[in-house]
Amino acid sequence: MLGGLLRQRRRSLHGRSSSQLRRRNDFDLVLWGIPLAMVAISSPLILSTQRQADYADWFQHPITAGIGIVIAWALARLRLERLKPLLLPIYIATVISLIAVRVIGTSALGAQRWISVAGVNVQPSEFAKLSAILLLAAVLDRYPVERPVDLLRPLGVISVPWALVFIQPDLGTSLVFGALLLTMLYWSGMPFEWLVLLLAPVGTALLAGIIPWALALWVPLMMLIAYRSLPWKRFASAVMLMVHTAIAAITPWLWMHGLKDYQRDRLVLFLDPSKDPLGGGYHLLQSTVGIGSGGWFGTGLLQGQLTKLRFIPEQHTDFIFSALGEETGYVGTVLLVIGFALLMTRLVQVANRARDDFESLVVIGVATMVMFQVVVNIFMTIGLGPVTGIPLPFMSYGRSAMVVNFIALGLCLSVARRGRSQQVR
Numbered sequence: 001m002l003g004g005l006l007r008q009r010r011r012s013l014h015g016r017s018s019s020q021l022r023r024r025n026d027f028d029l030v031l032w033g034i035p036l037a038m039v040a041i042s043s044p045l046i047l048s049t050q051r052q053a054d055y056a057d058w059f060q061h062p063i064t065a066g067i068g069i070v071i072a073w074a075l076a077r078l079r080l081e082r083l084k085p086l087l088l089p090i091y092i093a094t095v096i097s098l099i100a101v102r103v104i105g106t107s108a109l110g111a112q113r114w115i116s117v118a119g120v121n122v123q124p125s126e127f128a129k130l131s132a133i134l135l136l137a138a139v140l141d142r143y144p145v146e147r148p149v150d151l152l153r154p155l156g157v158i159s160v161p162w163a164l165v166f167i168q169p170d171l172g173t174s175l176v177f178g179a180l181l182l183t184m185l186y187w188s189g190m191p192f193e194w195l196v197l198l199l200a201p202v203g204t205a206l207l208a209g210i211i212p213w214a215l216a217l218w219v220p221l222m223m224l225i226a227y228r229s230l231p232w233k234r235f236a237s238a239v240m241l242m243v244h245t246a247i248a249a250i251t252p253w254l255w256m257h258g259l260k261d262y263q264r265d266r267l268v269l270f271l272d273p274s275k276d277p278l279g280g281g282y283h284l285l286q287s288t289v290g291i292g293s294g295g296w297f298g299t300g301l302l303q304g305q306l307t308k309l310r311f312i313p314e315q316h317t318d319f320i321f322s323a324l325g326e327e328t329g330y331v332g333t334v335l336l337v338i339g340f341a342l343l344m345t346r347l348v349q350v351a352n353r354a355r356d357d358f359e360s361l362v363v364i365g366v367a368t369m370v371m372f373q374v375v376v377n378i379f380m381t382i383g384l385g386p387v388t389g390i391p392l393p394f395m396s397y398g399r400s401a402m403v404v405n406f407i408a409l410g411l412c413l414s415v416a417r418r419g420r421s422q423q424v425r
Contacts, residue, residue: 028346028413030342030346031346031347031350034343035343038336038339039061041324041395042395043058044302045301045307045316045323046058046061048301048304048327049315061397061402065402065406067406068403068409069406074410075410076414078414080358080411083134087131088135093131094124094128094131095128095161097128098124098164102167106121120399121399121400123398125168125173126403127400128164129176129177129404130369133184133408136365137365140184140185140357141188141356145190147231148194154184158177158178161177162174162177165177171388172376179372180368180369181198182198183364184364187361187364196222197226197230201243204219205247208247208248209252219240222244267386284380286322287319288383290312290325291382293305294327294332296331297328297332298328298329299326299327299329304326306322307327316396317397318377318381318396320392321333321392322381324336336395344370344371347363347364347367347370348364350363350415353419354415359415359418362411363411363415373391373392373393376390377390377392377396393405
């Protein structure tokens with residue numbers, strides 16, 4: 001009897017007109033509402049950072065968001081499977097644009113990251129993140145990682161844009177590619193032990209520079225995991241030993257010659273920024289002071305004195321969270337964090353309800369891209385992490401980043417609309 005009622009209910013729902021379903025699914029309160037609210041609050045914050053500046057381009061922030069909203073609305077009505085034939089050309093185009101940055105790109109703040117197109121600076125590395133997500137999702141959908149050799153394809157997809165972004169140099173954005181690879185591999189079903197082995201070289205490099213004696217415990221542990229989880233157990237263990245020994249040996253050289261001076265300062269000074277209060281530690285000290293000065297409820301929009309007097313460099317981009325803390329206080333920062341948490345929760349729900357693995361991987365890739373940037377950005381502004389130059393999604397000023405964020409949102413909305421419609425039917 002219950003089965004008959006359920007079948008009757010499904011037939012009734014299926015009988016509704018498709019236009020009714022589309023209208024009901026057009027607006028996702030969380031996926032639309034939270035990003036739009038963030039753009040709305042960040043626009044006056046950016047204006048506040050430019051009150052005493054010789055320029056005022058804050059109005060481009062909502063204008064760019066408006067363009068992104070139109071793109072997201074259009075993509076929300078597009079089936080992602082129609083993009084599959086375009087994924088490789090899009091990926092190749094972004095790689096070519098990253099190469100072009102080295103040849104004809106414009107420089108700022110010690111890095112060469114932009115290409116001028118019709119007088120507008122475009123940052124190809126932002127678009128490279130999204131193209132990598134799409135192609136990696138397609139690769140993992142078609143070629144699941146069932147053997148160690150299967151890792152060569154996803155590693156190849158990520159390594160090219162990662163290397164080109166790293167040498168710009170853009171350490172922060174290059175870290176995003178690593179986070180994308182690890183999360184999407186795990187979501188695709190790769191064994192957790194393999195994920196640990198992929199991440200292990202980072203631990204080896206850190207231990208080699210900070211606690212060298214701990215390698216005597218760390219390396220054998222990685223060898224044991226390799227022995228228990230990989231085929232050709234003895235060979236795998238031997239390879240782990242050689243790889244980690246080589247990493248431990250070259251880490252000091254890479255530290256001195258692989259990173260710029262300012263990058264080394266950023267990775268160290270966050271532990272004690274007072275060691276160089278007028279140099280590498282200046283951003284962190286001023287940011288934490290600005291956030292703390294807001295108290296519980298802040299000074300009010302356009303009323304922050306540290307923001308007005310421009311004590312915090314790059315506050316409209318990477319350090320917009322400090323302006324939020326000063327002008328909206330603890331309450332405003334907590335509400336922002338809650339907003340991002342709700343957004344991430346909704347994206348994971350959409351990924352779980354996606355119609356196929358490709359769409360699910362795309363959504364989880366977008367969620368990883370956004371969440372990684374949120375965590376790194378907020379941590380660096382409150383002094384819990386190094387300054388890496390990663391913007392805060394939907395909040396920081398940046399035309400390329402804003403457009404990419406809304407394109408990613410549109411892709412997720414497409415999956416959400418189709419996933420919900422399929423579930424209702």
